[in-house]
Amino acid sequence: MRRRHLGTALLVLAVVALFALPLLIDGGSDYTGTDSQATELIAESDPGYTPWFSSVFSPGSAEVESGLFALQAALGGGVLGYVLGRLRGRRSAEKAADTEEAGGP
Amino acid sequence: MHIAEGFLPPAHAVGWTIAAAPFVVHGARAVVKEVRENPESTLLLGAAGAFTFVLSAIKLPSVTGSSSHPTGTGLGAVLFRPPVMALLGTVVLLFQALLLAHGGLTTLGANAFSMAVVGPWAGYGAYSLTRRLGGGLLGGVFAGMAVADLATYATTALQLAWAHPDAESGFLGAAVKFLGVFAVTQVPLAIGEGLLGVLLFRVLTVNARPELERLGVLTPSPDDDAPAVSRDKAPEGDR
Numbered sequence: 001m002r003r004r005h006l007g008t009a010l011l012v013l014a015v016v017a018l019f020a021l022p023l024l025i026d027g028g029s030d031y032t033g034t035d036s037q038a039t040e041l042i043a044e045s046d047p048g049y050t051p052w053f054s055s056v057f058s059p060g061s062a063e064v065e066s067g068l069f070a071l072q073a074a075l076g077g078g079v080l081g082y083v084l085g086r087l088r089g090r091r092s093a094e095k096a097a098d099t100e101e102a103g104g105p
Numbered sequence: 106m107h108i109a110e111g112f113l114p115p116a117h118a119v120g121w122t123i124a125a126a127p128f129v130v131h132g133a134r135a136v137v138k139e140v141r142e143n144p145e146s147t148l149l150l151g152a153a154g155a156f157t158f159v160l161s162a163i164k165l166p167s168v169t170g171s172s173s174h175p176t177g178t179g180l181g182a183v184l185f186r187p188p189v190m191a192l193l194g195t196v197v198l199l200f201q202a203l204l205l206a207h208g209g210l211t212t213l214g215a216n217a218f219s220m221a222v223v224g225p226w227a228g229y230g231a232y233s234l235t236r237r238l239g240g241g242l243l244g245g246v247f248a249g250m251a252v253a254d255l256a257t258y259a260t261t262a263l264q265l266a267w268a269h270p271d272a273e274s275g276f277l278g279a280a281v282k283f284l285g286v287f288a289v290t291q292v293p294l295a296i297g298e299g300l301l302g303v304l305l306f307r308v309l310t311v312n313a314r315p316e317l318e319r320l321g322v323l324t325p326s327p328d329d330d331a332p333a334v335s336r337d338k339a340p341e342g343d344r
Contacts, residue, residue: 004307007307008304008307011300011303011304011307012304014300015297015300015301015304018293018296018297018300019165019166019293019297021168022166022167022168022169022170022293023166025168026168026170029166029170029171030170031164031166031170031171031172032171032172033164033171033172033173033174034106034171034172034173034258034286034287034290034291035106035107035108035109035173035207036109037171037286038108038109038261038265038283038286038287039109039112041265041282041283041286042112042265042269045269045271045272045279045282046269046272049112049114049269051109051110051111051112052111052114052115052211053110053111053209053210053211054110054111055110055202055206055209056203056210057203057204057206058206059204059205059206065205065206068204068205069162069163069164069205070162072158072159072161072162072200072201072205073158073159073162073163075155075158076154076155076156076157076158076159076160076162077155077159078155079151079152079154079155079158080152080155080156080159082151083148083149083151083152083155084152084308084312086148087148087309087312087313088308088312090312091311091312
């Protein structure tokens, strides 16, 4: 069981390191999104192209936009947590029932 | 991998929509069938959808000095096979196109094709191949998640190169440029996504064993009443 915990801790650490490392190596970069880089690239290599449709709704400000992204992550995280919690609770309940059956009167 | 609204010429926009539509319809049927025949799958289906929802909302920094987001479509592809993800991935893309001005309605077809069709299938292929070669469940999950992520971005790069070929070097020149933007940045993210998948499966193999056995991800162990300690080791020995 202890080795399992160690494995989990190391995995979490590896994920954190993987995304912290770029920030440490090159803190001065502005980390523009690849999606917008691609858009710039199109404007550069295909200057005659004009987008022929624009978004139905655009969040008014960067703050509102990051808020909506946070909402998306929160919805996903919430559901994922709910599912994992239920699965774990189910297993503990099964375990408790097993021991009761085995050790009960 | 979101192609911005209006950035594909109308012919491409229509073409990719037609190409993606049958996959999404088939995916919707697969989801309904799964829920109807195996109601106990609903929880894990929710987990697969939620995983894509979280991961595609988070932009992460990469070594190239730019940031990008993972896709999270590999999980559902490994658990329920790829068709299910064609629907779940498209729902995520629609959410982002409508509320976040991220991606778009005219590019929904192309984006769905890369993230909800090519990604999950490529990831599932990598997962199956790894398992067949003896890589084990966790090795397979890592490969599946990472490849689903990378394949999605490679597809986007090719779609853009096709729509906007370079004036001098044509499609190939443009493909190299777009792959330069997407693929390199994506490598660390794909590795990170693979590791997250392994973490999640370590939890699932302990807590959702019956579901995983029914879905064929794990083979049923002969000693089902084994104590918890040996159960915890199961992902290693149960191949």
